[in-house]
Amino acid sequence: MTQFAAWIRTPMAQALGWALVHFVWEGVVLAAALLAMLRVFHAAPARRRYALACLALAAMPAAFAITLGVIWALRPLAVAVPIHWVAAPLADGPIAAPARRFAWAMIFDRLAWAVPVWAAGVAFFYARGLAGWVAVRRLRHRGVCVASREWQTRLEQLCARLSISRPVSLLESCFTDAPVLIGYLRPAILLPLGCLTGLSAAQVECILLHELAHVARHDYVVNLLQSLVEGLLFYHPAVWWVSRVVRAERENCCDDRVVETMGDARAYAATLAVLEQRRAPAAALAANGGNLMKRIRRLTTESRGAQTSVAPAASAAVLLVIFAAALTALPAKLPKVRHAHTPASAPLAAMAVAAAAPLPQQSAAPMSTPYRKWLLEDVVYIIADQERSAFVALTSDSEREKFIEQFWQRRDPTPGTPENEFRTEHYRRIAYANEHFAGSVAGWKTDRGRTYIVYGPPDEIDDHPSGGTASAYPYQQWRYRYIEGVGANIIVEFVNSDGSGDFRMTSDPAEKQRASTPYRKWLNEDAAYIISSEERAAFLKLASDEEREQFIESFWQRLGEPFREEHYRRIAHANEHFSTGIPGWKTDRGRIYVIYGPPDAIASSSDSKSILWTYLRIDGPSSAHVFIFEDPDGRGDFRLTNDPGAPHENVPLWDAAPELSVRIGGHGVVTVLVPLGPSPDRFHVYMEITSNRKIVQVSESDVSGQAVFTKSIPLPAGQYRLAAIVKDLASGAVRRSELNLDVVNGPRPVWGKASGREYGASFPPW
C-alpha cells in the first residue's frame, strides 16, 4: 500500500493526472469544434460528416497523448539534472503566497488518486469490451444455420457490385433479433431466423447491402478503435457524444450506399421500419430508443449528399486549425499548473521554465532580451515563484509590458500617487550594489549585493578590513535590527577569504530556509540521483541542521545500510574510473553506474571509441536495457548517445560492428551472431573466444543456406575477446571480425526490493 501511495506521486503518475485534468477542457473544445463544424456542414453528405466526426474522435486520444508528452517533457526534473547544483540561490520573494500553494497542494493530493481510479475504469471498460468480443465470437458459432444456396449466391453478386473481395458468409441465427455484421477478416452477416422467409427478396437485399456497405468501408476496424478510445477516455461525456455521432453518421453512410445502389429510398426506409417492428418489443430499460425514425426521415425527406459542399480537405483543415490552436494554448497554461503542484521545488521549476522559455512552441513571440533581463536581473531576487512562471507563460510583448506594470503596482506602498516608492528604492539599491560591491562579477550578483537589494541598507556595518580574532581574512558584519519574515537582530557576515574583494556570505539571514554547505552537498551530490523530488522538497523545507541530520539518517535507514554502502561504493567507483575533466560521478557513465550499478555486460568496439553497457532484468525478466557511450575524440569523455528509455527484448547489442554481434541472455548466456550474407553459399565459420590470451572456446562449422550463423555459449564473468573468421567456400573470400566483451555477473546485493526501494527500478528518459 505504501508502495502504491508512493507510485501515485511519481512523475509519471503526476503527469497522467494532469493530462487527465487537461483533457477535460480539451475534450470539450474538440466536441464543441465538431458541433460547430456539423452545424456548418449540416447539408453535407453523410460521409463528410462521418469523416469530421472520426477526425474529432481521433483527435481526442491524440490530444491526451500530446498533453501527456508535453507535461512529461516539461516536468521538473528531480534526478540527474545539473541545474540542481548550479541553481541560483533564489530566495523567495517577500510576497510568496503560501495560501495558494496550499490549495494547489490539496488539489494535487486529490488528483493523485484520480489516476488509479481512472486506470481502474479503463481496465473495467476494456475487460467489458473483451467479454463482449467473446460473446460476439460465440454468436458466430452458436445457434446458427447457413442460409440457403440461393441467398448465398445473391450475396456473392452483391459483394461483386460493391467490389468486396473477401468472402462474406451469410448465417441465420436464433440469437440476434436484428441483422448484424461481425468479424473483419472473415466477415459474417447474421440475420434473425425467419428474416429470409418473412421479408420480400428486395427487402432482404436492402439489408444485405447495408451490411455489405459496412464491410466495404472497413467499419468493423474503425468501430473497434472507437471502442478503444471510449474505454481510454471513458470519464469524459464529450468522448461518448462524439462517438455517438460517429456511429450515427456511419449508419447514414451505409444507408446512402444502399439507396445509391437500389434507388428507392422510401422502400428502403420501409424495410428498416418493418425490421424494427419484427423485433421483440423493447425492454423497459431501453426506453430511450434508437434513432431509427430520424434515419427514416432523413432517407425520405432530405436530398442526401446532393449538394456539393466545401471539399472535405477544407473542412478537415478547419478542424485541425481549431485543434492546433487549442494545443498551442496548452503550454501557455502548463507552467502555472505544473509549477503550482511542486511548491517546494519551485525555484527548480522556475529555472526549468526559464530554460524552456526560448523553445519555439513555448510562445508565439519569444521573450526578447529586455524582458528576459528584467526577469533574470532586475527583479530576480524579489519576484515570487508564481509570478515568475506566469511571466514566462506570457506570449506577447504587450502582455509582458502590462505584467511588469502590474508587478510594480502590487508593490507600491502608496497606490494612489504617480510615484512608486518601492520601484524607485529597488532600482536605487541595484545601482548602489553595482557601484559598491562589484568585484569579479557585477555588484548585484555578489552576496553583499543580493543582501543589499533584498533587505536594504543594514542598520550597522562592522568592517574588519584586516581580519579579526576569529578570522584571518578581512570580513564585514552587517546588522539588521529587524527583517520582516526573518526575525530581529540579524547579523550577516561576509568574508573575503581569497583577498579578491569578493566578500562571501557566511551566514544568510534566510538561513532557516537554506541548507549549509555539507547538507547542500549531500542533497546535490551524494543523493542527487536517488532522492525523489518529494524528498528533495521536504529536505529543502527543513529549518535547522539537526532536522537535516535527522532527515539524512532516516533517509538511509529507510533504504538500509547495505544500500547506503553500495551507493557510496558506486560513487567511489565512478570517481575512480570515470573522472575526466569533471568528477566521475557527474559523467554519463558515472551517473548510470551510480543509479544502476555494475552492468551485466560491457562490450567495446575494437577502436575503443564506443562502449556498450547492458543491464538485464531491470524492468522484468525478459527485458534488457542498453546504454551506448561514445567518445569520438578519444579523450575518455564518454557520452551517452542513446535513449534507453524503452526496454528491448533480446536486444541486438552491437550495431557498431555489423560483422559480428552479441546478444546477452539471462544467466550469462552469450549468443554470438555472425551475419553471412544473403547468398545460399556454403561458408566455413571459425569462432574463437579468448580470455587473457587463453582460448576459452573454439568452434568450427560448415554452414549453408543460412543468412546468419548463431552460437550460444554460457560464459562466466570475465573479459573476453571474440574473433570470427568466415570463409566463403565458393569464392574463397575470407572475412575476420573481432569484438571485446566484458561479462559481469557479479552478485548485486542491493538490487531489487529488499531495501524497500527499487534501486534504479525505472529509467528516467535523459
Added chain:
Amino acid sequence: MSTPNPLPRPTDAELEILTVLWSLGPSTVRDVHETIARRKPTQYTTVLKTLQIMAEKGLVERDEKKRAHIYSAARPREWTQQQLAGDLLRRAFGGSASSLMLGALAAQRASPEELAELRKFLEEYEKGKP
C-alpha cells in the same frame, strides 16, 4: 398440454439442428446434414444420432409415416429463443457486445412511441405505393 413440458435446454449441437429445422421447416436427416455440413464438416451419422436423442428428449418430433423420417422442431423458435435468450442474448446484446457489432438497426430497440410512429410511416408508405 395443460402444463408446458419442462423441456431440457438444448446443447450447442442440438441448438444448431433446431436452428436448421426452424429455417428449413420439417426436413429429412439428409437435408439437415447437408445444411450443417456447408458450415463445418459433420458426419451424417452424428446428425442422425443427435436427432434421435433430441426426439427422445422431446425437442423434435419425428414423422414416421414416410419412408424417410421427417423431423420438425417440437416448439416454435420463439419459445426456445426466449428460453435461451433470457440468459445469453440479453446479456450479450445489452452489454458491450452490441457496440462491437454493426447492424442496420440500433442495438437499442425502438420505444413504444417510436414504434407507433413507424407504424404510421408504414401505413402512409403502403398507401402511397402505386
